[in-house]
Amino acid sequence: MNDKLLTSITPLPFAGKTKRAPLIVAGPCSAESRQQVLRTARELKATGSVAVFRAGLWKPRTRPGTFEGVGHKGLEWLMLAKQETGMPVATEVATREHVAAALDAGIDVLWVGARTCTNPFAVQEIAHAIEGRKSVAVLVKNPVTPDLDLWIGAMQRIANAGVTMIGAVLRGFGYYGNSYYRNVPEWQLAIELHRRYPGLPILCDPSHMGGRRSLIAPLSQQALDMGLDGLFIESHCSPDEALSDSEQQVTPAMLSDIVGSLIIREKGLTSESLEMLRLEIDACDNELLNILSKRLNVCRLIGTYKREKGMQVVQTSRYDTILNKCLDQADALGLSAEFVKAVMSAIHQESAVALHGQGTPCPYLTLKI
Numbered sequence: 001m002n003d004k005l006l007t008s009i010t011p012l013p014f015a016g017k018t019k020r021a022p023l024i025v026a027g028p029c030s031a032e033s034r035q036q037v038l039r040t041a042r043e044l045k046a047t048g049s050v051a052v053f054r055a056g057l058w059k060p061r062t063r064p065g066t067f068e069g070v071g072h073k074g075l076e077w078l079m080l081a082k083q084e085t086g087m088p089v090a091t092e093v094a095t096r097e098h099v100a101a102a103l104d105a106g107i108d109v110l111w112v113g114a115r116t117c118t119n120p121f122a123v124q125e126i127a128h129a130i131e132g133r134k135s136v137a138v139l140v141k142n143p144v145t146p147d148l149d150l151w152i153g154a155m156q157r158i159a160n161a162g163v164t165m166i167g168a169v170l171r172g173f174g175y176y177g178n179s180y181y182r183n184v185p186e187w188q189l190a191i192e193l194h195r196r197y198p199g200l201p202i203l204c205d206p207s208h209m210g211g212r213r214s215l216i217a218p219l220s221q222q223a224l225d226m227g228l229d230g231l232f233i234e235s236h237c238s239p240d241e242a243l244s245d246s247e248q249q250v251t252p253a254m255l256s257d258i259v260g261s262l263i264i265r266e267k268g269l270t271s272e273s274l275e276m277l278r279l280e281i282d283a284c285d286n287e288l289l290n291i292l293s294k295r296l297n298v299c300r301l302i303g304t305y306k307r308e309k310g311m312q313v314v315q316t317s318r319y320d321t322i323l324n325k326c327l328d329q330a331d332a333l334g335l336s337a338e339f340v341k342a343v344m345s346a347i348h349q350e351s352a353v354a355l356h357g358q359g360t361p362c363p364y365l366t367l368k369i
Contacts, residue, residue, distance in 0.1 A: 036238075
C-alpha cells in the first residue's frame with residue numbers, strides 16, 4: 001500500500017518564534033460568546049507565544065443536556081478573532097457538514113477529536129468532505145482506546161484525501177477506575193508513532209490528559225522532554241465560568257507563565273534510542289501504579305462486603321490459588337518464580353490492609369461486590 005502519510009507529509013505552516021520553540025495551539029474548550037472569544041484571542045495574542053487560536057463549536061459531550069457548543073454561529077466569532085489578531089484559527093469537526101461550514105468560513109485548521117477518531121466511518125466521511133481543499137491543516141487526536149493502528153489509520157484516511165499538512169495530538173486514553181490523570185498518557189504510543197513516521201508533527205494536549213490545571217505544566221514539560229513538537233492547551237479568559245471543562249482550562253496569563261517556564265533541552269546528550277527506552281520505562285511505571293491502585297480499591301470493596309456478611313476477611317487458600325496461578329503465568333512470561341513471589345507477597349500484605357478497611361477508599365468505585 002502506498003502510505004501517503006509516510007511519503008507526502010509537509011511541515012505545519014505555523015511555527016514558533018525559533019526553530020526549536022514548540023508550536024502552541026491554545027484557546028477555550030468551547031466558544032461561548034462573541035465577547036469571550038475575542039477577549040481570549042486578544043489576551044493569547046498578547047502572550048507572544050500562541051501560533052494558532054482554537055475553540056470548539058460542536059462539542060461531542062458524554063451525556064445529553066450538557067453544553068454541546070454554539071454551532072455554526074461561532075464561525076463568525078472565530079473569523080473576527082482571526083482578522084483582529086492575525087492568528088490562524090482552528091476548530092473541531094465530526095461530520096461532513098462541520099467540515100463544509102468550517103472551510104467555507106475560512107477556518108485554517110481542523111481537528112478530529114478522540115471520539116471521532118475511534119470511528120473509521122466518521123473519519124472517512126470527514127476525509128471525503130476535505131478532498132479538494134488541500135490548503136487546510138488537519139490535526140488528529142488519538143482515539144479513546146490505546147490503539148496505535150486505529151490512530152494511524154485515521155491519519156492515513158486524511159492523507160489519502162490529498163491533505164499534506166497533518167499532525168497528531170496525544171491527549172491520553174480512557175481508563176476505567178481511579179487514575180492520576182483524566183486520560184492516561186501512554187507515552188509509548190507517541191514514541192512508536194514517531195519511530196514509524198519521523199516526519200509527522202506530534203503535539204500533546206495536557207489539558208485533556210491531566211484534567212486539572214496543576215498538571216498542565218508538568219505534562220507539557222514531559223512532552224517536550226520526549227521530543228514532541230508542540231502543545232494543544234485549553235485557555236479561557238475566565239476559566240472558572242467556562243461552560244465546559246472549567247477545571248482544566250487556564251487563563252492566558254497562566255498559559256504565558258507555563259510556556260515561559262518550559263525548558264527546551266538540547267538533544268544528543270543521550271542516544272535517541274536510549275531516551276525512548278527510558279520513556280517506555282516511565283510509561284510502564286505509570287501503568288503499573290494505576291493497576292495497583294485499581295486492585296487495592298477492589299480489595300476494599302471485597303472487605304466491605306465480607307464484613308457486612310460476617311465472613312472471614314482474609315482467606316489463605318484464596319491467596320495460594322492466586323499465587324500458583326501467577327507462578328504458572330510467570331514462567332510463560334519469562335519472569336523468575338522468586339521475583340513473582342516477592343512481588344505478590346508485597347501486594348498481598350497491602351491488600352490485607354485494604355480488606356480490613358484501612359486506607360482511603362476510591363471515590364470512583366462505589367458498588368459492592
